[in-house]
Amino acid sequence: MPIPFLRPLALALGLLAGLAQAETWPAADWQRGPAPGGAAVRAFETYAFAQRDDASRKGVRTDAVVVIRDGELIYEHYAGPTRAETPHLTWSVSKSLLASVLGVAYGEGRFKLDDAVARYYPAFAGHPDVQLAHLLHWASGLAWQEDYEYAPLKSSVVAMLYTRGRADMAAFAAGHPLDAVPGQRFRYSSGDSNLLSAALRGMVGERAYVDYPWTALFEPLGIRSAVWETDAAGTYVGSSYSYLTARDLARVGLLMQRGGRWGERQLLPADWVAFNRTPFAKYQPAPDPPGEAVPGGHWWLNTPLEGAPKPWPDAPDDTFAALGHWGQALYVLPSQKLVIVRYADDRDGSYRHNDFLKLALAAFAPEVQP
Structure with missing residues (x-):
């Protein structure tokens, strides 16, 4: 006979198990989701993968972008010598x-x-x-x-x-x-x-x-x-x-x-x-x-702090990141269920996190506003 006070606990555990099963997680490789397209993606690529004079090292130079939404790979683009198999x-x-x-x-x-x-x-x-x-x-x-x-x-x-x-x-x-x-x-x-x-x-x-x-x-x-x-x-x-x-x-x-x-x-x-x-x-x-x-x-x-502007005003407040020299970035946007990796070789300081994130949100989470 089931013990009555355990029924709510069992129900909660069952719901958690169902949630875990519903989530997508990568195995040996990422499962692919629907690939976005259209003008917003083109605008993102125009900024992220702009033509640059490598001799002068002026301007934005992105080597790789990978976008994960809700556990699925929905976008990746590589440039220069960097490929999917390249440890950067x-x-x-x-x-x-x-x-x-x-x-x-x-x-x-x-x-x-x-x-x-x-x-x-x-x-x-x-x-x-x-x-x-x-x-x-x-x-x-x-x-x-x-x-x-x-x-x-x-x-x-x-x-x-x-x-x-x-x-x-x-x-x-x-x-x-x-x-x-x-x-x-x-x-x-x-x-x-x-x-x-x-x-x-x-x-x-x-x-x-x-x-x-x-x-x-x-x-x-x-x-x-x-x-x-x-x-x-x-x-x-x-x-x-x-x-x-x-x-x-x-x-x-x-x-x-x-x-x-x-x-x-x-x-x-x-x-x-x-x-x-x-x-x-x-x-x-x-x-x-x-x-x-x-x-x-x-x-x-x-995070917005009193007396100071939000660092990336066009991104959600809960955005956080791992950042590295010359434009390396791992952006995490929990409310959009987005993870974005950017590898780069920016040398002149022209790259802007906010510009990149604003365009990325329009391209990869257009229905969700920050």
Whole structure:
């Protein structure tokens, strides 16, 4: 005889099972959905795949776009040497990938956000007040200069990646003094990300660390193209040096679009995804001009903040993204059930996230307004 008080629970579980069965998830490859067309798609392509003078490197140059809607591949376009099977350098999209790998470790109970970084990376013992949450918010307080090729002599990141810091990038970052109270100031820092990568090594142990991005994240998602470089010390360069095909990076986007769930498995805890998508409380946005995304937990958010314009005004408030140098982007738009991967080689700063997203919404979600 059925137990009466279990009937509502059984009904709820049955509804959840039906929902899981109704959802589309990629297997070895993505299932294709109806391909959009018409003037809106042509307008999108005119912007995203404009003709560019590669000799001068002026203008927008998109290498790949993949669009996933509700778990189905509805659009992909490649240019130049990039193809569907090409693992593309993601640059700082790597930071958000690292956050997802850390999310699995968090779900396994390997650390807490308020733990001291030095607990897992003893070389950071000189900064005992810096917590893992501070690094995830790019708020370590380290005197770091995130300048790139246009100011190489004063750039901490250029020195870390290419010169005196490249043999042991986390140790190089750890050697910087503090010039702010940890957790009180946002300053974007590839050094913070590589310190997180070194801390992950201490969380999971040397043997597990060697394969951990694969066993924790890539393999459960069916990602087979991933390459992630280490420095000479064997630490994954969490700031910069992961490579994936556009189709495979979209799997991470779908994971995030669906709240950290992959099929029936909650791969990333819901509270971890909520942390990723919550603005850093101490962030002070510039009042003008718009365009700079809001930092969350190693992801970038389109969240409106008081006293500042929304970063991407033509995209929904719940849009968030992993962003990288020269135009790499993984956009997640939960309310539209959209995931968009863009690989690129933008050099002159003319590309605009908002312009791209506005045209993408018109082409791929025309019936839904932000």
